[in-house]
Amino acid sequence: MAKVLIFGATGVAGKHITHALVHSKEGIAQLGIFTSQNTVDTKADFIEKLKSKGVDIHVGDVTNEQDVLAAYKDYDTIVNAAGRNAILSQIDLLRWAEQTSNIKRFFPSEYGTDIEYSSETSPHEKPHQLKLKVRAFIKEHIKRLEHTYVVTGPYAEMAFGRMPPAIEVAGTFDVQGKRAVLLGTGDEPVSYTTMPDLGNLVVAALLHPEQARNKALKVNSFTASGKAVLAEFEKQTGEKWNVKFTPMNELKRLEKEAWEKENPMATVYTLRRIWTEGGTLYKERDNKLIDAEDTETLATVVARVISTQTKAAI
Template sequence: MAAKNLLFFGATGQIGSFILEAILTKRGSFGRVAIFTSARTTETKSAYLKKLKAQDVEVIVGDVEDESAIKAAYTGIDTVISALGRNTLAQQIALIRLASASSDVKWFLPSEYGTDIAYGPASAHEKPHQQKLKVRAVLEKEISRSDLDYSYVVTGPFAEMYLHFTPGLEQAGGWDVKGRKAVLLGEKGDDRVSLTTMKDVGTLVLHTLLNSTPESRNRALRVNSFTTTPAEIQAEFGRQTTSKKWDSVSYTPLNRLRELETAAWEAGNPAATVLTLRRIWTEGGTLYTQRDNGLIGEPPVMNLQEVVANEIRRVSSL
């Protein structure tokens, strides 16, 4: 069954807005497009919501923990898309159970956009994965006999965020275009990593909805924009910024990254999650024998050259 009437949670958030914008480029392919948002958002993002309404988006205002409000919102909806943030992932469990009980909802796309939480046996023990693993357990074990399908759109790290330094954690890798400073992860920066731009996350979700087949349901769709290495990223920055040499290029080997990660968790540092994810990526936790872009129609995605050019333009505009 193809997606027709959509309900979106987290549509006004960082990644949700990219997904919704992609969907609206094909607005005529869908019947209803609705978002569920809080009363607070109607105050803080009123102009954006007004713009959405002008594009034939229904704005449903309510509390995501209000069962009766969710049941009402599900009426006439066949596909639910979630882009709830890391701190609210557990709220999806109730949303999934209500979707399973609904006679209308047939497909649920939980908030998965990011690192593959079932890459290998060790993945089940990674601290940042625990909430998403609980959500998957509900879909795969608790309601596996219902007619509610699911798809996990697993994109790996966002390319734009991979390029940026985490304040106070420069050893975790990144690029400073203005200061011509880079810290590459790995002994020589040659460990491969697959990245996805935030715009492409939207494109990939859109094409998941448009190219629904039995092969794309009830599984993880491991998709991405491109695969590269820190060294290749640095070389591309060098090619596109020839006016000034990059004098400060250093490396953070995996063993040092692990040391920083352990110390951060022991100290209760919120940045520990960043270090864990970057360690997973450097270990190869985004690499597959093949990606699943072809299962959803091989949509057009960005390349390394475009991402680097965008970052240079962004910095130049500051």
């Protein structure tokens, strides 16, 4: 039975991971989160809900060694769900965990695009650099602690979302406007993971320590082309949509321009170019390895996106 401490529990990915851990029917003896006083103050309802579910709340500064070590003493497994801007904070957390004998396992914040998909191109992708530094630190400095990277590919709810007008050329599905912009030819397959499945896959990895030990697990919910996603939106809305395409050469041009202009949306162009190029595809996924083949479908997540966009428009 694992005693799990979560960092980044109230973030976009963290909420789903925390929810899955809270509702896990087996394997979890104790669950806690480490968070800041600011989060406790600004997300009080969420924190109180966690408390009501028996989750322990540890309040402190993630950069303060004593604060972190005080929380570490009650757990054996660390699950990190840090956002992109806080990825490097994991290096200190890993260092302190390596020195804490009761901590046995660490799940770094790796959810999303595979940062080592290609030995030729991945090391040079700008959005990968911080996660690559964390992996390099683990390879060089972590000897005792076990680790598991849960590599999910893109989150379906975000990939199928409505983008702001200024960047919808990077791909969008607009339910109210019945408009879509597909990337490449629209026939390129991409493997997606839904947000609920993200949490379930982390739990599954946690419950299969032998199979997940020191591995990068390649897991996902389903694989679909842009045209297949569009077809599902059209089926569920009962209407044909207005469709445009952003060819690969145009996507690359926009990506290059965004980085040159230091546009904060440059990462979006790069990640979506990687997906369209096939950077989420594998001969086999690792779901079976951790008994996690029962995942959500394209139809399920499209229905959720339609509901979300419709409610937002009211």
